[in-house]
Amino acid sequence: MGEVELSCRAYVKMYLHASLFPRCSINGLLLSPSSQGGAVLITDCVPLLHSHLSLAPITQLALTQVDVWCSQTQQRIVGYYQANACIADSSPTPCALKIADKIAEQFSSAVLLMIDGAKMSPDDRVPPIVMYERKDSRWTLKDKHTIMLRQWEETRAIASQILETGDHTLLVDFDTHLDDITRDWTNQKLNNKIAELASPANGNV
Template identity: 35%
Template sequence: MGAECQYELAQAAYVKLALHALKHPAAAVNGLLVGSLLDGASSPAVVSIVDAVPLSHHPHHLPLLPTHELALNLVEDHFGAQGLAIVGYYYANARRDDADLHAVAKRVGDHIFRYFPRAAVLLLDNKKLEEAIKGKSREPVVQLYTRDSSKSWRQAGSDGCSQLTLKEPSTNMVLADHVTTKRWQQVIDFDDHLDDISKDWLNPGLLA
């Protein structure tokens, strides 16, 4: 179903997931994507990704599944009240030269797919991120994966049907500005919250 959609990534979600990865350069990081399906008169339908919720940073790619379940429930409750839903997942590998979608991301993507059949998985490209924060690129630093009819996660776009766009063209410039001010130091993920519950994993005011 993913190939029948286009995916629009808002600046807030994009910058937040990139800052999360920059805060933990030696670890794999991941989080949830929140948004909605704009399925009105548009054809194809558009999945609008409006926010990202940083979950964890795992140096050994070993997420705690009960922790993920707890986070999923909390995110569903919080954003559901706003008419939004979990529409995908993002993942960044620890190694700069690792461009493969990890099995963890596929498993979490499968879980989300059961509830949102147009789910997206975004894989952060560490090399492109380096270029973007230097102000040298306006290209998205994430690669879109969608699940095909064989239940496999594949890079979208190879068939010419799926597409990921940044809602605001100047998003990479905004990201570079936040990096200059070291805003990445303020990112709180769900791991941080579990260590100290006074830390707010929703990151209010992070991009203000």
Template identity: 40%
Template sequence: MSDIIFSCKAYCKIILHSAKYPYCSINGVLLAKPSKSKELEFVDAIPLFHNALNLTPMAEIALTQIDQVASSQGLVIAGYYTAHENIRESSLEKAHNRISDKISENFTGACLVVVDNRKLSCQLDNVALKVAQFNDGKYKPVDVNRIILDPGHTLDVCTSLLEQRSYKSLIDFDNHLDDISLDWTNCSLNNEIEEIK
């Protein structure tokens, strides 16, 4: 299995999605650069839902649109992330669903990522993610030492965004479906992350 790298943008958007809806389960997908090396680098996170995570028609619409945008940028959907509603829950087993299955069918080495709610705070000092990678027909946990944040100051950037309450501007697909004028690609939030970096 390979090292799993999260760009500052991907990591921050996962955490901000979780912070925006602390009372709900949330999910989204992770975009990566196709690579033949042993590293898997997630360059972006696309927030999906916070109301009902398994609405198949909505998920199909979202994944089709995300795949088109990702392809135009030379990226692939290579991972699925979620945060459980219960703050004490961070199991990978309960995170597994149809979307993660579909991603593993289309991308070798796909990842399943769970936000470890117990590690979330206003001052982030640890990686708050658990990761499993698809290998030999099932998702297998990845050693925490193989989860890498790039660049090294990602936790400081994420802490700054949380302090500024930037999560309020994050748009997930649920928000977009309620008001299609809202940008689920989160261009303005992406720019804000880049400015802080």
């Protein structure tokens, strides 16, 4: 597998998901345009759960609904992310490996991304992520030099600003949607907020 590029929207939503549930393990799916080739461009993510990550029926329901939505919006599931409840532990759990394996069956260049809770301070100068790729039926650490997050300083500033204003509560994961089905797990309101902050009018790209 070659380079992986992570968009501002995808990173910010993962960061906010972990920040919204700091004492929980959280997970979600990574998305890419369905027609995209070459490098894996992760343009968005769908926050899934913040409780009972290993509960198979809920995970399967979420995967099915996201898959249908992706087919309607010309996207595809290209990876999985997770943050563990223990911030000192950023290793993939059996649950993470199982779901990532399932995604890799449909997309051979799938990525598994673990959020490093110990490095989630707004002052940290590098993204708090650890990425794995599937090689020879095993998930192995990916070379950091092949992972790109363009405009990292701006992306970090946007994530911090949304936290400071309390707008991170706009984020709706699939768990929250199941509790109240009127809440939008595709997170259009939050997507618009991120786009607004990232617009050239605000000095960002």
